[in-house]
Amino acid sequence: MSTQWVIAETAALAAELIGGLRDLEDGVLTAFVGVDATEAKTLIALGADRVVALAPGNSTPWEDYVFPLVDRARTEAPDLVLVGATRRGRGLAAFLAASLDAPLVSDAKALSRREGRIQADRMVLGGLAVKTVSTDAATVIATVAAGVYAARAADLRRSGPIETLEPVAGRVRVTGRRLKDGGDVNLAGAKRVVGVGRGFADKADLALAEALATALGAELACSRPIAEFFKWMPEERYIGISGQAIKPDLYIAVGISGQAQHVYGIRDAKVIVSINKDETAPIGQKADYSIVGDLKEVLPVLTGAL
Amino acid sequence: MKRVIVCYKWVPDGADIRIDERTRTLAMDGVSWTLNDFDRNAIEAGVQIKAATGCDLIGVTAGVDTEASGKDALSRGLDSLYYLSDQAMADADSRTTSEVLAGMIGRLGGADLVICSEASDDEYAQQTGPRLAALLGYSSVTCVSALSPSGESLSASRKLEEGVEDVEIAGPAVVSVVPDINQPPFPSVKQILGAKKKPSQAVALAEVVGDMDRIRPQLRTDSLLAPEVSRKRVSLSAGGVGAADAVAGLLKALAAEGVL
Numbered sequence: 065m066s067t068q069w070v071i072a073e074t075a076a077l078a079a080e081l082i083g084g085l086r087d088l089e090d091g092v093l094t095a096f097v098g099v100d101a102t103e104a105k106t107l108i109a110l111g112a113d114r115v116v117a118l119a120p121g122n123s124t125p126w127e128d129y130v131f132p133l134v135d136r137a138r139t140e141a142p143d144l145v146l147v148g149a150t151r152r153g154r155g156l157a158a159f160l161a162a163s164l165d166a167p168l169v170s171d172a173k174a175l176s177r178r179e180g181r182i183q184a185d186r187m188v189l190g191g192l193a194v195k196t197v198s199t200d201a202a203t204v205i206a207t208v209a210a211g212v213y214a215a216r217a218a219d220l221r222r223s224g225p226i227e228t229l230e231p232v233a234g235r236v237r238v239t240g241r242r243l244k245d246g247g248d249v250n251l252a253g254a255k256r257v258v259g260v261g262r263g264f265a266d267k268a269d270l271a272l273a274e275a276l277a278t279a280l281g282a283e284l285a286c287s288r289p290i291a292e293f294f295k296w297m298p299e300e301r302y303i304g305i306s307g308q309a310i311k312p313d314l315y316i317a318v319g320i321s322g323q324a325q326h327v328y329g330i331r332d333a334k335v336i337v338s339i340n341k342d343e344t345a346p347i348g349q350k351a352d353y354s355i356v357g358d359l360k361e362v363l364p365v366l367t368g369a370l
Numbered sequence: 371m372k373r374v375i376v377c378y379k380w381v382p383d384g385a386d387i388r389i390d391e392r393t394r395t396l397a398m399d400g401v402s403w404t405l406n407d408f409d410r411n412a413i414e415a416g417v418q419i420k421a422a423t424g425c426d427l428i429g430v431t432a433g434v435d436t437e438a439s440g441k442d443a444l445s446r447g448l449d450s451l452y453y454l455s456d457q458a459m460a461d462a463d464s465r466t467t468s469e470v471l472a473g474m475i476g477r478l479g480g481a482d483l484v485i486c487s488e489a490s491d492d493e494y495a496q497q498t499g500p501r502l503a504a505l506l507g508y509s510s511v512t513c514v515s516a517l518s519p520s521g522e523s524l525s526a527s528r529k530l531e532e533g534v535e536d537v538e539i540a541g542p543a544v545v546s547v548v549p550d551i552n553q554p555p556f557p558s559v560k561q562i563l564g565a566k567k568k569p570s571q572a573v574a575l576a577e578v579v580g581d582m583d584r585i586r587p588q589l590r591t592d593s594l595l596a597p598e599v600s601r602k603r604v605s606l607s608a609g610g611v612g613a614a615d616a617v618a619g620l621l622k623a624l625a626a627e628g629v630l
């Protein structure tokens with residue numbers, strides 16, 4: 065019987081990884097998650113055999129759990145470890161991998177086991193290509209982002225032990241945490257999304273995109289420069305390899321050139337529309353429908369027609 | 371801070387890669403190589419620490435034909451370069467890379483601080499920094515958006531999903547910086563000319579890795595293909611149609627798709 069681990073910051077992400085592992089293969093599954101006792105019970109109902117609750121103190125970095133996890137991995141020798149691909153999770157997974165001299169597949173998709181080898185897909189070259197990698201290592205680690213797997217239905221007859229784990233302090237101490245007031249951005253669940261790019265020369269012109277989004281009942285999103293450099297929109301709204309990946313029915317890219325790093329985030333959109341004044345912009349090849357024209361002219365006409 | 375090392379990667383320029391639409395294969399011949407985008411920020415973070423502490427600032431890189439990277443990297447403010455160029459790096463995975471870099475840093479006698487960026491343009495593995503920390507026995511601090519030395523220790527801010535986490539780091543560390551930590555300036559003509567005079571030293575693989583088995587990639591590449599795109603690619607403006615007609619055509623199409 066194989067031994068599997070899930071390590072995640074939140075119960076929601078852990079539930080998805082548990083669901084993914086349960087579909088992949090049978091095994092004894094231990095979940096290491098930041099949860100309270102009630103949430104731990106829920107994770108057992110969702111497929112974990114054992115839950116280890118993580119509750120770091122105020123001055124403890126979450127990554128300090130890596131030290132006891134390394135020790136425990138040496139004795140339990142898990143075959144497969146899925147780590148939730150959050151910012152902390154990715155760092156912990158890499159530190160764990162090097163400590164155990166194990167391979168780590170970053171942001172894995174389509175994980176499978178074939179003839180004893182673990183195989184997975186991952187994005188490389190800024191979204192230009194997908195690399196399929198495989199390994200026969202005894203312990204394989206993969207980070208997996210939210211939305212890749214779905215949680216299973218709860219089976220309330222299941223039961224299992226709930227433990228806690230104490231972090232082992234390293235030389236990094238948390239001196240403060242400043243929560244951001246992100247507002248409510250729900251791009252992941254949006255049916256329609258209007259994305260704005262550097263084709264908007266002026267911040268004031270964003271009103272044109274807002275009007276379209278309102279008329280469509282769509283969420284507003286953007287390319288990386290709009291959020292990171294111009295800071296016209298919060299970072300939660302940018303799409304791509306270093307931002308969000310979304311799955312709307314409709315994505316309208318306005319003044320976006322269609323670089324691979326951006327398009328990676330809209331690959332699963334059902335229909336992609338582009339509005340761009342340059343008919344040779346790469347987005348034309350990556351969209352279902354394109355309108356070639358100045359956004360200042362096209363957007364008011366489109367909004368008016370809705 | 372006496373010695374600070376910046377690890378930077380020399381990567382193929384994605385803009386030069388052509389894709390064969392039929393076979394989905396990538397044509398890499400004739401592709402130019404460039405400094406990893408986010409590593410510009412890593413070097414600039416090192417330059418700012420040097421300005422504050424007067425430390426020695428060394429660039430470390432491993433790859434194929436990395437000698438060519440020296441001109442650009444050194445013009446950005448590094449004092450010297452330590453590079454490894456070996457065909458064995460062509461199919462390196464993160465294990466290979468971090469073992470080689472750890473060997474190189476070990477040969478330099480370690481460092482008070484090693485700066486990486488969060489991700490490389492080509493692999494985007496987001497692993498090298500924390501792996502290096504584990505191999506060197508240093509602390510790992512990822513997602514660093516601000517960094518300042520204070521006496522013997524370092525304060526850093528980390529940009530995480532829910533907000534910012536401030537930390538104090540005692541002892542040697544590997545930090546991975548996010549691109550918004552700074553805005554790297556363009557090198558001046560003086561810096562570009564000065565780069566040629568800076569010391570740059572090559573090191574051979576056998577000098578930094580004792581056991582070649584440890585740099586064998588653990589991940590095998592089974593295939594590398596452009597993603598399948600099955601988009602309709604209909605231009606609604608074809609034939610010089612005006613905005614009003616193009617919009618009418620779009621609304622008709624979207625209604626037919628059932629997405630309105």
Ligand SMILES: Cc1cc2nc3c(=O)[nH]c(=O)nc-3n(C[C@H](O)[C@H](O)[C@H](O)COP(=O)(O)OP(=O)(O)OC[C@H]3O[C@@H](n4cnc5c(N)ncnc54)[C@H](O)[C@@H]3O)c2cc1C
Pocket residue numbers: 190260261262263264286287288289290302303304305306307308318319320321322323324325326339340341342345357358359360407408490491
């Ligand atoms: C490591 C790395 C990670 C990255 N991650 C991401 C990511 O996650 N997400 C992301 O988006 N980018 C990312 N990028 C950046 C990416 O490579 C592109 O630079 C970026 O997506 C371009 O944004 P854009 O399309 O808005 O701007 P541009 O490329 O400048 O395109 C602007 C477009 O607007 C059009 N235009 C101009 N004026 C008008 C007008 N009046 N009307 C209509 N059209 C007009 C132009 O024809 C052009 O096509 C990353 C880059 C790197 C190196």
Ligand SMILES: Nc1ncnc2c1ncn2[C@@H]1O[C@H](COP(=O)(O)O)[C@@H](O)[C@H]1O
Pocket residue numbers: 377378379380406408409412430431432433464467471485486487488489490493494495496497498499
């Ligand atoms: N071959 C390399 N040589 C030097 N530094 C590297 C190399 N590969 C990765 N790095 C460093 O590690 C960071 C993250 O890379 P990666 O783990 O590949 O996403 C890069 O931004 C560099 O700072």
